[in-house]
Amino acid sequence: MKKIVFFFFFIFFSYIYPLKAVEVSVRILSTKVITSFIFSPIEGNYTVYGDGVIISDSDVTGIFQMNIDGDSIQLKTFERTIGKYGSVKMIAKQNDCAFKIKSVQPESKVRSYEDNLMVTIAPDRKQFFLVNKVDVEKYIGGVVESESGKRSNLEYYKLQSILCRTYLLGNINRHLYEGFQVCDDVHCQAYLNRTLNKDVKKAVYETKGLVVVDNDLNLITAAFFSNCGGETCNSQDVWAVSTSYLKSVKDTFCLRQTHAHWRSEIPLNDWKSYLQLKHNYPIEDSLKFNDATSFEQSNGRAIYFTDKDLKIPLKTIRSDFQLKSTYFSIDQIGNTIVFNGKGYGHGVGLCQEGAMRMAELNFTYKQILNFYYKDVHLVDLLALNYFKQE
Ligand SMILES: [Zn+2]
Ligand SMILES: [Zn+2]
Known part of the structure; x- marks a missing residue:
């Protein structure tokens, strides 16, 4: 099944990838039961659609509030109520648009994202489904920062970008039947904000399209965790599933790090x-x-x-x-x-604190990858397409 899903995505991805940006649908704020929130653009302009019809297309930046009203979305500005809809879309008019979301009910911190926002009501009618339809590489940037923080170096971010991209492609249909592809929680991958970190952005750009495969050219399970305490685990000892690449390694690089x-x-x-x-x-x-x-x-x-x-x-x-x-x-x-x-975490795959230390010691991301995963290969999705056709 996994191979079929991957193959489908890889065909989709490799044909479209060179032509235009590929988007991924991510349910954001997925751990909160939101019934009211405020949307405001930070960069660029948005066209607002209600049930597929343009409601607002002005170049003036607008701030909108949305509330659940029965089975409809009530859309308001500060001045007036615009109407009630089954779905609302905020579609970016330019390439580099970004917006803020502030949940009002329940109250939460402001978060910022790039590209588009699709709003529907969950089948139970008790909460919004907020889906960020975003360029894949921008999403990877947000995940890399959410999963590894802001204080690592470029080489480490390159490796984390490749792993997060590999994980995404392997799990792209995890929430298909709910109307989006991945969630923003650790259930899939943490995606708490867009990234503004220059090194993260550079790392994502310089590794664009790169993923990790095993000897059979299947995407690896790109598992990682915080700190192994000196030795990583075999996957079969933790998950009862044996793989050729998730093998225990002795690791001295993480022994003086935060979670040792x-x-x-x-x-x-x-x-x-x-x-x-x-x-x-x-x-x-x-x-x-x-x-x-x-x-x-x-x-x-x-x-x-x-x-x-x-x-x-x-x-x-x-x-x-x-x-x-x-x-x-x-x-x-x-x-x-x-x-x-x-150590800290399940222990299978990449030890993040060990890998960060290796990057500080000038190991390349390829060397770090091969230290923690056995017999794996880095491939460009386009090259993979070529091999699979042979
Ligand atoms: Zn998920
Ligand atoms: Zn370690």
Whole structure:
């Protein structure tokens, strides 16, 4: 299925890509239940459509408020109510248009985006669907900044651009049946704003069209996370799916970075009842009690917690106690259990803080890519088209 989806997109993408900008439909502010918001252009001018008919096409910058009124969108300016519609579109009249959105109900911070905004009401009639129809490369810029912050360097941003582009193409139909392609939450990729960062923009431009494929020319699962704590994970140990490229590597580059270490504590009694009730762990047995209160991963990452027969996955413990990673030791201090941990995130694929450090040490984005992903290749979508036709 994945191959078919990819193939469809790659045909679509490779024919249109050189001719004009390709757009992606992203549901923005997707984690909020919005019933009222304000739209205002920042750059350029917009044509406003209500149910497909032009309502406003002036070159004067307008500020609009939209509210849900029954099953309709009520469109207003500050002076007057314009009308009620099933759908409203704000279509950019030039190439470099940008707009601001401020959610009024519920109240939220102002966010800014580029290109077009499509507004409909969700089937439950309780919230807006706000979809930013935006040039793919502009979207990638917003994702790169949202996923990696503003303080990395150009080489790192190039790598992150390629990974975010690869991820997008592999997940392009994730929300197809909801009327958009991807959401702006971590469920797909975080996309919190347009980017104004010059290095991010340059990185996206200089890697335009580049994606990562495996030996069979299939897009890779471009997984990444914050910090591995010294060793990344095999994909089959975390997701039960084995790939040729998501293999564990030892990584010393992230060891002094922000998320290299963490510590968390819980009451001893909570730990005992958790093991006993959830996992039938024989905590009353004194040897087993010792095992449960002194656990180490001194020879690299383990997959299971201490008891070989019970096989309690460390990822279950991580999730149940909301720990930053599965790479932790356990000690008992009085009536407290202390988790001393390394790294932050699921551990599969690219370690962002390690990759950022490598970029600072002048490794190229290709070297960093090949350090974290095994036997992968960078290809231009156009070249991929050529190979696939052979
Ligand atoms: Zn999503
Ligand atoms: Zn690392």
